[in-house]
Amino acid sequence: MVVSPVSPILCFFSIYIPSFASPIAPHTNLSLSLVLVLSPLYTSLPFMGAIDVAAIAKTEGESMVKREEERMGEAEYMKGVRHLCDTGVTKVPNRYILPAPDRPHIVRCGDSTNSHNLKLPIIDLSLLHTPKRAMALEALSMACKEYGFFQVVNHGIPSEVIEDMIDVSKRFFGMPYDEREKYMSSDLRSPVRYGTSFNQIKDRVFCWRDFLKLSCQPLESVLPFWPSSPADMREKTSAYANGMKSLFKELMSAILESLGVSMNALSEFDDGSHLMVVNCFPPCPEPNLTLGMPPHSDYGFLTLLLQDQVAGLQVQYKDEWVTIDPVPGAFVVNIGDHLEIFSNGIYKSILHRVLVNSLQNRISIASLHSMPVEKVISPAAELVSESSPKRYMDTDFTTFLKYISSTEFKKKNFLESRKLTRTMDQTTEGQLC
Numbered sequence: 001m002v003v004s005p006v007s008p009i010l011c012f013f014s015i016y017i018p019s020f021a022s023p024i025a026p027h028t029n030l031s032l033s034l035v036l037v038l039s040p041l042y043t044s045l046p047f048m049g050a051i052d053v054a055a056i057a058k059t060e061g062e063s064m065v066k067r068e069e070e071r072m073g074e075a076e077y078m079k080g081v082r083h084l085c086d087t088g089v090t091k092v093p094n095r096y097i098l099p100a101p102d103r104p105h106i107v108r109c110g111d112s113t114n115s116h117n118l119k120l121p122i123i124d125l126s127l128l129h130t131p132k133r134a135m136a137l138e139a140l141s142m143a144c145k146e147y148g149f150f151q152v153v154n155h156g157i158p159s160e161v162i163e164d165m166i167d168v169s170k171r172f173f174g175m176p177y178d179e180r181e182k183y184m185s186s187d188l189r190s191p192v193r194y195g196t197s198f199n200q201i202k203d204r205v206f207c208w209r210d211f212l213k214l215s216c217q218p219l220e221s222v223l224p225f226w227p228s229s230p231a232d233m234r235e236k237t238s239a240y241a242n243g244m245k246s247l248f249k250e251l252m253s254a255i256l257e258s259l260g261v262s263m264n265a266l267s268e269f270d271d272g273s274h275l276m277v278v279n280c281f282p283p284c285p286e287p288n289l290t291l292g293m294p295p296h297s298d299y300g301f302l303t304l305l306l307q308d309q310v311a312g313l314q315v316q317y318k319d320e321w322v323t324i325d326p327v328p329g330a331f332v333v334n335i336g337d338h339l340e341i342f343s344n345g346i347y348k349s350i351l352h353r354v355l356v357n358s359l360q361n362r363i364s365i366a367s368l369h370s371m372p373v374e375k376v377i378s379p380a381a382e383l384v385s386e387s388s389p390k391r392y393m394d395t396d397f398t399t400f401l402k403y404i405s406s407t408e409f410k411k412k413n414f415l416e417s418r419k420l421t422r423t424m425d426q427t428t429e430g431q432l433c
């Protein structure tokens with residue numbers, strides 16, 4: 001029996017600041033051939049003695065040539081940054097250069113003596129099965145309120161499963177472009193999507209990232225669509241995806257308990273959406289000019305992030321960007337927009353971004369989890385009372401898609417748009433702020 005892959009597949013799980021994300025002009029073959037035809041005419045003008053005209057024409061000619069270069073580059077940029085690096089770039093092309101205010105200020109990223117590095121709370125999950133459970137839940141609750149991010153250790157995912165996932169991801173991005181290209185798709189509903197930047201059709205400034213997005217729900221139906229090379233990709237990745245699903249459910253059970261919310265919600269995650277994003281950030285010749293991922297918040301309940309030993313993730317903490325040093329064997333977990341809504345704002349979905357560096361390739365695997373896409377997310381009944389009114393409107397995936405396609409969304413705008421003021425709560429609930 002042929003089972004159709006997941007209903008709507010969440011590839012828009014993250015919300016990005018698009019101060020540098022807007023549509024690029026479409027290119028036509030006509031404009032390209034016009035440049036080619038006109039260029040010789042301009043270069044011959046100086047010999048006609050028309051100095052002023054020639055100077056203007058020369059400038060125009062140069063800019064047309066430049067535009068042509070950009071257009072030729074454009075096709076190359078669409079192939080991704082791995083491909084760009086393979087061509088031997090020594091400078092960051094304009095397409096990737098952020099406006100000055102959006103650039104990172106890199107202060108020796110990865111140096112643990114650096115005050116910009118943050119030690120996230122580390123939650124020892126093995127304590128959840130001991131008499132110290134209450135203490136572990138308290139630490140978890142504090143981390144979710146104060147940082148929106150934490151790391152987990154003793155999580156029960158075998159180190160072999162983790163190492164195999166990193167290893168197969170490296171081998172996937174190490175394959176020739178022709179192999180990777182097979183999985184490129186502009187169809188947001190495709191269960192497998194290879195691409196670059198955030199939204200390569202829309203981004204005005206590209207990010208220094210290539211990605212492979214794999215929908216994981218339901219696993220047996222989507223598996224046949226996943227890459228067949230490297231040969232062990234499906235086997236290693238599905239073992240990892242299964243591990244992430246059960247870790248997510250264990251974490252959600254602890255989080256519901258820490259919030260004092262009924263465990264009934266837990267079953268909603270059994271068939272919940274699950275998207276895996278394998279990120280590759282190649283070394284970048286000028287890492288101060290660009291970002292691996294722009295500031296964004298994640299859309300779902302929780303994101304479980306596996307990073308290799310190369311630092312790059314930064315989170316916003318007390319209005320500063322701080323680097324999260326990788327802890328061997330740990331997962332970084334962060335609260336997504338859905339959990340902020342569900343917890344009625346008690347737990348926070350925090351902006352984060354990725355720096356690149358000039359020396360090392362970086363691999364990360366983000367597993368994004370939520371309830372099924374058709375499910376409406378609203379603040380949990382137990383967390384709403386007269387003294388603590390509902391702070392967010394009910395939210396579903398369709399509203400989110402409508403929102404991002406109708407607005408130039410910024411930072412955490414979507415979440416902001418779901419917020420209710422006290423007055424609105426009483427009077428105009430259900431409308432956008």
Ligand code: OGA
Pocket residue numbers: 014277279293298305307312313352353354364365366
């Ligand atoms: C993401 C993400 C961080 C990283 O994929 O949404 O935030 O360090 N990744 O790769």
Ligand code: NI
Pocket residue numbers: 014296297298303352366
């Ligand atoms: Ni993210």
